Amino acid sequence: MSAAPIPWKHIRNVLVLFSPLWGGAAVLFxxxxxxxxxxxxxxxxxxxxxxxxxxxxxSVDRLGRFASQNELKAAQETILEMAKNPEVVAAxxxxxxPGKRSGADDWPSVKTIETVADQCVNLVAPQGSExxxxxxxxxxxxxxxxxxxxxxxxxxxxxxxxxxxKVRRVRADSIIVELTHARDLARQNLDEALTMIQEIEVxxxxxxxxxxxxxDTISGDxxxxxxxxxxxxxxxxxxxxxxxxxxxxxxxxxxASDPQKLLISGDELMSSQPSLQRLKEGLIDAxxxxxxxxxNHTVLNPKRRVAMAVEEEIKRRLQQxxxxxxxxxxxxxxxxxxxxxxxxxxxADLTKKLAHLAEIRATYAKxxxxxxxxxxxxxxxxxxxAEARASRSAALSTNLIAELGPPQVGDSPISMSGTMxxxxxxxxxxxxxxxxxxxxxxxxxxKTYGRRWSDYLGGRRASDxxxxxxxxxxxxxxxxxxxxPRT
Numbered sequence: 343m344s345a346a347p348i349p350w351k352h353i354r355n356v357l358v359l360f361s362p363l364w365g366g367a368a369v370l371f372x373x374x375x376x377x378x379x380x381x382x383x384x385x386x387x388x389x390x391x392x393x394x395x396x397x398x399x400x401s402v403d404r405l406g407r408f409a410s411q412n413e414l415k416a417a418q419e420t421i422l423e424m425a426k427n428p429e430v431v432a433a434x435x436x437x438x439x440p441g442k443r444s445g446a447d448d449w450p451s452v453k454t455i456e457t458v459a460d461q462c463v464n465l466v467a468p469q470g471s472e473x474x475x476x477x478x479x480x481x482x483x484x485x486x487x488x489x490x491x492x493x494x495x496x497x498x499x500x501x502x503x504x505x506x507x508k509v510r511r512v513r514a515d516s517i518i519v520e521l522t523h524a525r526d527l528a529r530q531n532l533d534e535a536l537t538m539i540q541e542i543e544v545x546x547x548x549x550x551x552x553x554x555x556x557x558d559t560i561s562g563d564x565x566x567x568x569x570x571x572x573x574x575x576x577x578x579x580x581x582x583x584x585x586x587x588x589x590x591x592x593x594x595x596x597x598a599s600d601p602q603k604l605l606i607s608g609d610e611l612m613s614s615q616p617s618l619q620r621l622k623e624g625l626i627d628a629x630x631x632x633x634x635x636x637x638n639h640t641v642l643n644p645k646r647r648v649a650m651a652v653e654e655e656i657k658r659r660l661q662q663x664x665x666x667x668x669x670x671x672x673x674x675x676x677x678x679x680x681x682x683x684x685x686x687x688x689x690a691d692l693t694k695k696l697a698h699l700a701e702i703r704a705t706y707a708k709x710x711x712x713x714x715x716x717x718x719x720x721x722x723x724x725x726x727x728a729e730a731r732a733s734r735s736a737a738l739s740t741n742l743i744a745e746l747g748p749p750q751v752g753d754s755p756i757s758m759s760g761t762m763x764x765x766x767x768x769x770x771x772x773x774x775x776x777x778x779x780x781x782x783x784x785x786x787x788x789k790t791y792g793r794r795w796s797d798y799l800g801g802r803r804a805s806d807x808x809x810x811x812x813x814x815x816x817x818x819x820x821x822x823x824x825x826x827p828r829t
Contacts, residue, residue, distance in 0.1 A: 356783045364775025368768050375767025384755035388491035390481045390499060391468075391746035394418060408477075415474030421506065421743065422465040422473075425481065425498065428452075430505050431459045434497040438490065463498065478746065488751045495749035503741045510742075514734035521730050525723040532716040539709040542702060570692040577685035584678040591671050594618075597664040601625065601657040615667055621660045628653040 357364075394417060396408045408414040424430060435450040435458065450458070462484040467473055483498055485491035632653050635646040 360779040367775030368772035371771025372768035375764040386488045386491045386755050387484050388495040388749040388751045390495050390749040392743045394743050411474045418473040424505050425465050426459045428455050430501045431455050433501040437497040438493045492749045507737050510737035517730045521727040525727050528720040528723045532720050535713045535716050573689045580682045584682050594664045594668045601660045625656040628656050
């Protein structure tokens with residue numbers, strides 16, 4: 343094959359020869375475009391700006407703002423799915439009606455709903471951005487007329503908000519059922535803990551305060567423990583007093599038979615009996631006087647005899663007084679012994695009580711911790727259930743999306759005009775025809791088939807072969823009757 347450039351004259355001849363092919367293709371495509379533009383209608387687009395917020399229940403600190411970009415994006419994608427929901431689209435179409443369409447008894451059909459949902463309804467972010475970057479979104483719809491596009495946008499927004507309320511209500515109902523079950527289970531657990539701890543507290547009776555004090559790690563000693571300490575101290579003091587009283591009693595008993603034993607007792611024991619103390623001192627004085635007279639006089643001496651008589655009289659009186667004091671000390675001694683026994687019994691009871699409380703302290707502490715924990719769980723379940731009920735109540739009356747303005751329609755339809763469609767179709771047909779021509783047309787030095795472009799499809803005619811043989815060359819050129827000789 344020759345690499346020489348194709349001459350412009352050959353291109354012209356080929357175009358002229360195949361003009362019916364490329365011209366017919368351009369006309370045919372142009373007619374198709376004109377027919378489509380005549381039988382089709384313009385498409386108008388309406389956009390309505392909306393703002394979306396999060397639920398205020400449980401997020402008062404954010405005042406309805408989303409916690410993260412992902413949550414905002416998820417919410418916007420949910421709204422997009424709801425806007426394309428067949429129920430929402432069908433309700434909006436039924437609200438605006440079929441227009442001039444006849445046979446509207448079964449309108450809209452399932453196919454119409456699917457087509458409108460896929461091609462005519464969309465939710466877009468502002469200025470070509472993606473979801474999650476702004477709380478403002480645009481509800482975009484398409485219709486054949488501007489006023490119908492506005493009506494369809496308003497109807498779709500109304501049904502979209504109603505569907506979103508339904509979704510929120512259904513979700514809240516499901517959450518309420520789950521939270522109600524959790525609340526009931528928490529209440530059951532709380533009642534069980536209350537029953538067990540109530541049994542222990544009833545058994546504790548008046549010692550409940552002491553048990554709670556034992557369970558409270560930051561509190562001081564309880565009443566029973568302080569009482570035990572006081573009782574122990576009183577018991578020790580009473581035993582000491584009883585020991586002294588019994589020692590004095592024994593001394594008096596011995597002194598009643600032998601007065602000399604009273605002389606060796608200390609003043610601490612005799613201080614409680616002034617008469618005995620005075621007789622003791624008198625006996626000591628009398629004995630000193632007798633001893634003094636015994637050194638100077640005989641036993642027959644009247645002074646010594648008098649001194650000895652006085653000493654014996656004091657001893658007799660001391661014995662009598664000691665016997666009287668012993669008899670008088672019996673009730674006091676009995677009271678002292680009873681007091682000691684009573685304090686010992688009280689001490690034993692308190693010790694036993696504290697030992698019992700110490701035994702049940704671990705169980706009571708465990709139950710008390712369970713009670714506190716289950717009380718907190720029940721309170722949390724109640725709060726969550728109240729929040730879910732508030733969310734359901736809000737879902738029936740409030741919207742999470744709000745209008746920022748009415749739907750906006752452009753000044754011109756978004757579809758291609760009839761003139762542009764026809765021109766584009768004609769241009770496409772022309773390019774198609776030229777492409778076919780250059781695919782089947784021979785090169786400038788290639789074999790020729792005849793003077794007609796139809797020869798390329800069926801071969802040369804017999805008359806062309808005859809004329810070719812007369813010329814002697816066997817070749818013909820387009821639009822030339824005979825080959826011109828070269829000069």
